[in-house]
Amino acid sequence: MRVLIVTHAACFQTDRIVSGNAVRAHYFGKGLVQNGIDVTFAYPKDLASDEERNESGADSSDVRFFGSRSELHELIGEVKPHAILVGYWEFLEHFPDDYEIPLIADVIAPRILEALFQDHQDVNLHASRMLALYRKASRFICGTQRQRQFLIPWLILAGFDCRFGAPIDIIPISTEPLLPRRRLDPTDPWVIVTGGVSWPWRMGQRYTDVIRETLADGKAMKGRLLLLSGGYVHENAPDSESASSANEDRQCDATLQHVGLLPYGDMERLFNEQCNIGLELSDYNIERDFSASFRSIEFLRCGLPVICNHTLELARQVNDYDAGWVIEKPEDLPSLLAAIAGDPLGYDRKSANAIRLIEERYHYLETIVPLVEYLQDPMAPEKTDDWFFRGSETLALDLYHQVSELDHQLRIRDKQITDLRRDGESLKAQLDEVLGSASWRIVQPVRNLARRLVTLKGLLLRAGARVYRQAWKHPGPREEFALGSGRYAPRAAESSRDKWFDRKGRYVAIVSREDVFPTNHGAAVKIERTAWGLSHLVDGVFLITGDWGRYYEFKNGGATEKYFPLPIRLSGVSGMVLRKRLLRTGIPINEAYIYQALFDWGYFVRLMYLALRYRVVLYQAEFPAYAQACVRAKRLLRGKTLLVEHNVECDRIKAQYPEVSAQTYAWLRDQEVGLCNQVDEVIAVSQPDRDLLVGHGVIADKVHVIPHGVDLGAFEKTYAFSLREAYGVSADTRIILYHGIYSYAPNLESIRLLATEILPRLRLRGWKAKVFAIGPEAPLDAIDPDVVFTGSVDQLAPYLTSGDVAVVPLQKGGGTRMKILEYFAASIPVVTTSKGVEGIPAENGSQVLIEDTFDGMANAIIRLFEHPEEGRVMAERAKDIVERSDWKSIADQYLSLIE
The missing domain is CATH 3.40.50.2000 (Glycogen Phosphorylase B;)
Structure with a gap:
């Protein structure tokens, strides 16, 4: 899927004054790309400087410029988009009526109202032209509920059949929080x-x-x-x-x-x-x-x-x-x-x-969802031939009354949402009461759960179906998405003989955080690869995430996206309702999502739906909070529970967020220790993490050290790719590698240290080097001319095998640095800190160079530059460490704990 964004703005650049249209187009593109959609931007030439056009043309194939309608359509012929997002409604004039590619018009501003304040505007002509251009679009985007209500009468006048729904999606002004925020000093003005x-x-x-x-x-x-x-x-x-x-x-x-x-x-x-x-x-x-x-x-x-x-x-x-x-x-x-x-x-x-x-209501990854859902199956709305504009006071009055009536309907819907939240709280309380009762036995759980699900379906459908109808759109019940194929494939209809309780086979259910796909950070890679490895050893693996609507089934290494029935999906509403209770604990906003499962019983409902249909022998939680649903499921059905600790989370959060109070830290520690002691087995990824857990009070016999795995097969392939050639790096310039997700503070801090501490020391010693920071969510501001952020990449291995040295100047964090194991697998020499190599059985000078000062790190890097043969030998020794760490072996160790 490729989308072309055409907008009235210059390119979004942090060193330029930018318009709201440019900011909006930037976050539209960012949100679509992170949902797996290719994006090309098209900007008017007359709004861009020669420097902008030359830079974009040379370095970025996703930014184009046009000077006329014919140039725009030549560009469309080259890009071949599946849909075109018109970021300013007047640009619809560049397209003919009934255009074959769906046109999505962004009408973030109530332009007709603004025209009333501008003396040079002829409002009647403006309105007439607006209606004619609106008629060309297939879909509309606005920023608020009120804007949507205001837009509906105009679409009716433009000939859209809005009797059963208007072709409008609400996408607020989108952004992302800028952290950290300087705290107030009461003495300052x-x-x-x-x-x-x-x-x-x-x-x-x-x-x-x-x-x-x-x-x-x-x-x-x-x-x-x-x-x-x-x-x-x-x-x-x-x-x-x-x-x-x-x-x-x-x-x-x-x-x-x-x-x-x-x-x-x-x-x-x-x-x-x-x-x-x-x-x-x-x-x-x-x-x-x-x-x-x-x-x-x-x-x-x-x-x-x-x-x-x-x-x-x-x-x-x-x-x-x-x-x-x-x-x-x-x-x-x-x-x-x-x-x-x-x-x-x-x-x-x-x-x-x-x-x-901003995080909860205006984050671009949340606001972009309606557009992504529409793009899955972009449909043209019904239009009539009866459309007109009557420039009269009567029409203006009619529009006013329609807007007033629609505003009244909006207030009614607000009340429905409030009722829905109240019903969700009530159901949560009832479920907690049932789970804690003494009468909850082997047969009673199934009867009670069935009754709860029926009650849930009735209440939520009555209170919220009309409010949330558009939010539950998904591929039809006979379709499923084959991961990595980029297309929907037919799914065989389930036989009428398939019974809920015909539970055969041997399955694993993994409950985890929501950001597993795309697998562009270490935790996501570990979770997805663990599921992949386990799928070769059991009949199937189910991966349940924070996504209400879907889950993933792994069989023999293949992954398929599947969908929960509507009543099960509606259980996710509880997470929205109870999020405020979670934030009251004092958890930093950026960490709240991995603890939401403690208050969101929707995870348990989704897990039980699968556990009642299949014989789940292992309930596996990735991160502590997700163990709660696993423990509850085990109480009702047979199986074992396993908690995978990627870090000691309470200590990681305390180190990363010094402002976290002692009370919050104690709460996090008690939750983590309590859940570790409730499951059957706990996996730590390093011996220091195991020692911390046991020191906090986790039963020692439960905790086992199984390190991260590595996808060795990916590094054994031959790739026709070179970072040096792709980015035009001269032969006398060395390539330093680092990869991670840069919204994670320790990763961004490492890149800043490379830019401010390491590169200047190399330059003073006469060495040219470029740092390639591989991974998503790069900072908006430039860090250093010799630091290149590549963004997300489809395959990591060819990038890692293209570097001269990997440098990991980590100062904070927990667990095992999975990135270092991947550098070992890529046969690239590594320079890191004691913290960076913590938990990895590598010796300084043999498999890795360990330095805790910036002068020492710079010296170690130059040593590898001057003696490349030493680096090759060191990398060969390091690869021996990961030779036994393929994901199938890791999965086998998991299963051995429960057998």
Whole structure:
């Protein structure tokens, strides 16, 4: 699947001032790519500099430029996309009616309302043209529920049959949190920031005047106001807000500072490092009801709580998440600022909640889901021949009444969602009561579970089916996805003789975190490869993740994606309902997802569905929280339980997040130790991890050391690939390798150390080197000209075998560094720290060079550069360590523990 994104913007680059369209296109692309969809960007030539066109054309095949309609269609002929996402609705004019490729139109802004504020706009002609262009699209995207309700009448006028559903998906402004956030120092003056492009419908002068007066007085709050102002980056926009205050600035230099529009990277650093509060305040107008503010999302992602008007749709989320303050009028500001200044702890809480709001509601991997589901089977909606535009007051009134009625329907749906959450809590309480009762015996569990599932189906279908109908779309019941094939293949219909309780064979059920696919980080590789290895030794392996709808079946090394029935999938709602309870424990937001299973009984329901159909001999949990569902399943059915500890999680989190409280750490430790002692066997990946677990109180006889495995077959193949040739690296430049996922802090810290400590030392000694950082989720800001982030790669082995040396300057982390075992398998010499090689039976100077100082590491690297033969011999010895660590052998060791 390939998608072409055509938008009215210049390329997203952190060192340039970028428009909201550019940011939106960037995260559309990022989300689609991480869902396995190829993306090509097409930008207008007139908005790009010669430097941008030359750079993109030379280095990146996924960015193209066009100067005319004919050039755009030549580009489409080359790319051959399966769908085209038009990032600005006016670009639909480049396409004919009934175009053979599905067109998805992004209408993030209520353009017709904005036109009312611009004197040069003829609203009647604008509306007529808008309807004609809308008719060309197959699907629409908007940013909020209110925008969706506003768009429906216009689609009806454009000829779309919306009687049974509108072809609209809600994809909010998408981003990702910027971490870490600097904590507030109560002694520093407060810095409040507002502004952005100065559009005429943003009328915030009265609010900024009150804030300036309050800060100048200094009694309620001491600080200053930063005003980012300027015209639209691709067009001259009226700068009304900054112009109206220009005469007053001379008297208020101490409290007001005009910053102007900044390059994106400079802006996020300003927000994250210097600012405390973001403002989204304006006098009321109709555009405010339907706005989706890019600048507010930027404030929140940088950890800035937001002060906003109660009329904004964002206000509800700010209230729900306690991520800021909602006010009605400018007169409320002085008392509010005094309250904020007097409660620094409350401010820190709201700052953390701002980032949590972004993580849960605006993260691009979550928001992109409706678009990904549509792209699985893009259908053209029904259209009628009866479409028109009547430029009259009657039509405007009709539209207003339709919007009001639709808003009423939205409130009804909000109530349905609330009822659904309440029913989920009730079912959870009932299930906990049943599981803890003394009457829960061999026959009773099956009867009770069947009754619960019927109750669950009835309640959730009545309360939530209409609300969530679109969310449960999936390939038909006779289809399944063959992993790696890129296509859906027919699935044989189940025989009517297949009974739920015809449980034969010998199966393993693995319960794990949600981010296993794609396998672009160490934990995902270990989980997927373990399932692969076990599938050669038993009749089948089921991999259950945080995905409500699907699971994966491994047989004889082949993996197939399958789907749960609708009632089972609906059990996942409990995770949404109970997430807040998890966050109240104090777990860092970035770690919460691997503990959600403690509060989400949907894992147990999905596991029991498979365990009742197949004879599961081993319930295997990857990470502690997932052992809870396994332990409960074993109480009801026969089998063994096994917990695989990738790290000692409580200690890893404590080391990685120093701000975690002693109370939270104790809770994490008690949960981990308790679950380890409830399962039959525990696997640690290194002796130091085993010693830690036993020291914390895990029964020693339960804990066994089985290291990570390696896919040896992948490294024994011959690949027609060379990093040096692919990236044009000169012969006199050495290649240093590192791979991992860079949202994981220790990995990103290692790359920064390579850039700031190792490379400068090599340059001083006269050596040229480039660091290739292989893996996903690279940072947005450039680290060093000689650090190249490759992004995710389909096959890791050819990249690793192309390097001169692998360097792992890890300072933190737990478990075993799987990356070092893969370097050993690739026969590449390794330089690392004592922490990096911890748990691996390698000797310094024999299989690896171990140095804990940066000077020592630089010396070791140069030693390998100068004596490549020594490095080859060392790599050969290192490969002997992993020769017995193929995944089938690891799987066999797992099974030997339960047999």
